[in-house]
Amino acid sequence: MSVLPSEPVPGFDDLSLDWLRARRSVKWHRPGPRVLPAWVADMDFPTPPVVVAALREAVDRRDLGYPDWPDGSPLRRAFARRMMDRYAWAAPSDRVREQTDLIQCLQLVLHLATGAGDAVAIQTPNYPPFLATLATMNRRAVPIPMRDCADGWCMDPAALDTAVAESGCKALVLVNPHNPTGRVLTRAELEEIAAIARRHDLLVISDEIHAELAHEPHRHIPFASLSPDAAGRTVTLTSATKAFNLAATRCAVTHYGPDRLLALRDAQPPDLYGAVSPLGVIATEAAWREGDAWQRDLLTVLDRNRRRVHQVVSTELPRLRHHLPEATYLAWFDARPLGLGESPVERVLKEGDVLLVGGSPFGPDADGFLRLNFATSHAVLEDILAGLVRALRPGPSQ
Structure with a gap:
């Protein structure tokens, strides 16, 4: 064979x-x-x-002390540059916050933006830790099944609209590109979802960790880049770990669109949700800059x-x-x-x-x-x- x-x-x-x-x-x-x-x-x-070299250089200079980041880590500006270079999305760097991984990003946003018993829409099938998170946090998962169409897996916006209306969802967890089906949602599909989110005042939690692994001719479009309304209601979760194989560096970012949610995030005790490792920041910067x-x-x-x-x-x-x-x-x-x-x-x-x-x-x-x-x-x-x-x-x- x-x-x-x-x-x-x-x-x-x-x-x-x-x-x-x-x-x-x-x-x-x-x-x-x-x-x-x-x-x-x-x-x-x-x-x-390039990542190995950057990490080795930091270790060789024995520079493993507390970082001097009074205005947040360099990842905030690095993320904004990456989004502009890759997708022409002007993502303000002052709305970026660091976390240790994508699951923590999701859990923190759900903790701040929803309460026990609240309904949250999510595509199914889906990444098991996301579904397990909803169950553990006592959020009511509202499955939006992906459909097996003749030419690939399809998301059904009409089904999303109906499910959100009937269940009173507070948020949508949108995984795009999608794990596990590998779908990349088109601009037309994303705009339909954005219209539904606007109509029902949904918070959109957009997991875009697989964005840089789209295969030609498919193109990833950040959900928050669609319109000012989408930007204002979207929290974008991403990391270099999937596209550069860096899971052990434990480093991810969250871009907060909603003003109220960002203020709520910043009102939390500064170390309550942990702090990202400087080595994770070094690895991510090297990957995005030179990889x-x-x-x-x-x-x-x-x-x-x-x-x-x-x-x-x-x-x-x-x-x-x-x-x-x-x-x-x-x-x-x-x-x-x-x-x-x-x-x-x-x-x-x-x-x-x-x-x-x-x-x-x-x-x-x-x-x-x-x-x-x-x-x-x-x-x-x-x-x-x-x-x-x-x-x-x-x-x-x-």
């Missing part, structure tokens, strides 16, 4: 299994020595050299890999429903047509020695679905796909 890439990409296709299995992070450490992990959303690729060449190579590899996944699934497992993702390094499969009679995650692990995720943690009606992380080398991806096919290929009687 293996088809060699026409041009292996140095630094991305020369990963050894020994090096990967020696990692102490959860993706490769937890599954054990026999299993190939394609579950948690970490990439297998080494940290970008574009590395990221171009990354996107070349991810584009090739997403097409390879789609090719193998379409030819070897034609009943496994799948759309070519428009962004991210995640593939979302509907295994229900296979009629397995058991969890497809368990089947793939047992018969294919490959660890994926899926099912109910992604929301209602997600049983029978699988998510596969294809951010790895060509050789490792081929082994993952071989395990997937081995586990899910129909037998003679099927």
